[in-house]
Amino acid sequence: MIKSLIPVLVGTSLVMTGCSNNNNNDDDDNNASTTCTGTAVEAERLFLQQLSSDSVIIKWRGNVDGEAEASSVCFGTDMAALPAGSKTDATVTATGHSEVLLSGLEPQTTYYYSVGGAGVADEAHHFRTAPVTGELPADGNTRIWIVGDSGVGGTGKPESGYVRDGFMNWAENQGNEPADLFLMLGDNAYDQGTDMEHQSAVFDVYTEVLATTPVWPTIGNHEMGSLGGSTASSPNDYTVLGDGANGGPDPAPDSPMPYLNIFTLPADAEVGGLPSGTEQYYSFDYANVHIVSLDSQLAIRDNDSRAAMMQWLKDDLMSNNLDWTIVIYHHPPYTKGSHDSDSELFGIDQPIFTIREEFTPIFEQYGVDVAYAGHSHIYERSYYINGHTGLSETFDAQTMAELNDMDMPASGQGDEAYTQIARNGLDDKVVYTVAGNGGKVTTTTEGFPHPANIFSQLELGSVVIDVDESRLEASFVDVNGTVLDSFVITR
Ligand SMILES: [Fe+2]
Ligand SMILES: [Fe+2]
The missing domain is CATH 3.60.21.10 (Metallo-dependent phosphatases)
Incomplete structure (x- = not known):
């Protein structure tokens, strides 16, 4: 399981991590809820950035259903039960991209995530953290x-x-x-x-x-x-x-x-x-x-x-x-x-x-x-x-x-x-x-x-x-x- 599950609100930390010219934090949606009771949203664009051995940025925009955009992510190693405490709210940039930085992750571990903050995820939404730098992946390749x-x-x-x-x-x-x-x-x-x-x-x-x-x-x-x-x-x-x-x-x-x-x-x-x-x-x-x-x-x-x-x-x-x-x-x-x-x-x-x-x-x-x-x-x-x-x-x-x-x-x-x-x-x-x-x-x-x-x-x-x-x-x-x-x- 997750050793230190620390959802990081990205308002200031992402500004410091390389997208300061891209972020305009005027539209944060700091939902008071900290439970993963949201609904999964199929974003028009969804992609992973800066994956490392202990962190990743999930970035998205839009909703293919034409309804409200997702404002948070839940994530965990068990796709059937994303921990309530994993809920992480997004920062929204001036061009309408939402991003969350997940940190404190374990290396070489598969995490599932829900854009929209649902308590469950599916196989299509996962990432595997990198090995510790210098080490080989478990399969060697x-x-x-x-x-x-x-x-x-x-x-x-x-x-x-x-x-x-x-x-x-x-x-x-x-x-x-x-x-x-x-x-x-x-x-x-x-x-x-x-x-x-x-x-x-x-x-x-x-x-x-x-x-x-x-x-x-x-x-x-x-x-x-x-x-x-x-x-x-x-x-x-x-x-x-x-x-x-x-x-x-x-x-x-x-x-x-x-x-x-x-x-x-x-x-x-x-x-x-x-x-x-x-x-x-x-x-x-x-x-x-x-x-x-x-x-x-x-x-x-x-x-x-x-x-x-x-x-x-x-x-x-x-x-x-x-x-x-x-x-x-x-x-x-x-x-x-x-x-x-x-x-x-x-x-x-x-x-x-x-x-x-x-x-x-x-x-x-x-x-x-x-x-x-x-x-x-x-x-x-x-x-x-x-x-x-x-x-x-x-x-x-x-x-x-x-x-x-x-x-x-x-x-x-x-x-x-x-x-x-x-x-x-x-x-x-x-x-x-x-x-x-x-x-x-x-x-x-x-x-x-x-x-x-x-x-x-x-x-x-x-x-x-x-x-x-x-x-x-x-x-x-x-x-x-x-x-x-x-x-x-x-x-
Ligand atoms: Fe070309
Ligand atoms: Fe070209």
């Missing part, structure tokens, strides 16, 4: 599901729904182990990242996953509106072009950028890592894995902001001593898909160059194992490489890639699996993957395939990473649940 550029939404079943089902089919055939973490690589809501587009492309597509699995996003160009063409470096410059049929900037005092209002991200190292001081980029730990989400759309375009993000990244990676390190961001350094990493595209794709020239050396120097981007609507996976900071024509496999026994670039498969400490005795190589194929695949560009990439395919799908103490396996799963590419890193 952490499963991470990654989708990129999935934001197609719309009526009927969107392409992203087929990608989702492909992953589900694969997982079902693999013993039905659910994902522990759900990562989104940006362009999560086309075309302009409005609140309504997030509803259609995120909450209406991944409904079941989001109710049980914490989601960790990164910012794509479409999150800044402007039909994806923004070169601004501040979220205050969020702009909707066209008729604004899918909404516009969010109201003050919140950020005008819906992404920052919807997600509650750990600016203050609430889930491990070092404090970034901004929700635009952050890091966190899960078991023996350290994960970093960079802002390749906004912060990267301003010299001072970029310098701050780079320094934070170095400090964060240097302070990390977990077994595995994963980095996500939107703009891919090596791609010949719908975007070309040899073109800045009038400045819109400048971050592709900046990531390649200024950030890949940091990844390689500070022990990152794998890096994931979207933006190009394709799947592309690199060799295990180091030092490729130039245009594609400068890629030299003999000096930049891990080689096999025949001095050819190693595949990462079978007896050519990569080792965290490469053959040169250094932990200095990274596999770079583009997985912008989560909602659409479009075109390739001149020079396809990029020479740094061993596998490039215009095929819908997503990525699954399974990681234990000594082995990381990353798989590209298509809409049929078939693995089309995979590689292994051992340590």
Whole structure:
């Protein structure tokens, strides 16, 4: 049972934990009742944030019945009897999102919850707390599901729904182990990242996953509106072009950028890592894995902001001593898909160059194992490489890639699996993957395939990473649940 069941009223504590620009506590509903006698409400959007070994944030908005929104949560380990004392009232933000922070939880424990504060819950509403940082999950394996550029939404079943089902089919055939973490690589809501587009492309597509699995996003160009063409470096410059049929900037005092209002991200190292001081980029730990989400759309375009993000990244990676390190961001350094990493595209794709020239050396120097981007609507996976900071024509496999026994670039498969400490005795190589194929695949560009990439395919799908103490396996799963590419890193 719960050792210390401490429902935390989030009024001030959440303000301190990274969403101060998002919360307007003028609408707290401090229901005097402390018993779980409410009615379960099916929220229009419901998702988990910042899950750690002893806490989680449950966030929601709306009521599909069109009636009153839920104002509290009850939770416990027995879904048939949620303890009366677990009732926790929500804080409501200026954009109408309700959130509760549950803390004092036990690690690696499954809790059930009721949005609306009923005394019972169901299987669809649960979360499992993380292992204590550094320890392995009870089953030894952490499963991470990654989708990129999935934001197609719309009526009927969107392409992203087929990608989702492909992953589900694969997982079902693999013993039905659910994902522990759900990562989104940006362009999560086309075309302009409005609140309504997030509803259609995120909450209406991944409904079941989001109710049980914490989601960790990164910012794509479409999150800044402007039909994806923004070169601004501040979220205050969020702009909707066209008729604004899918909404516009969010109201003050919140950020005008819906992404920052919807997600509650750990600016203050609430889930491990070092404090970034901004929700635009952050890091966190899960078991023996350290994960970093960079802002390749906004912060990267301003010299001072970029310098701050780079320094934070170095400090964060240097302070990390977990077994595995994963980095996500939107703009891919090596791609010949719908975007070309040899073109800045009038400045819109400048971050592709900046990531390649200024950030890949940091990844390689500070022990990152794998890096994931979207933006190009394709799947592309690199060799295990180091030092490729130039245009594609400068890629030299003999000096930049891990080689096999025949001095050819190693595949990462079978007896050519990569080792965290490469053959040169250094932990200095990274596999770079583009997985912008989560909602659409479009075109390739001149020079396809990029020479740094061993596998490039215009095929819908997503990525699954399974990681234990000594082995990381990353798989590209298509809409049929078939693995089309995979590689292994051992340590
Ligand atoms: Fe995209
Ligand atoms: Fe993009």
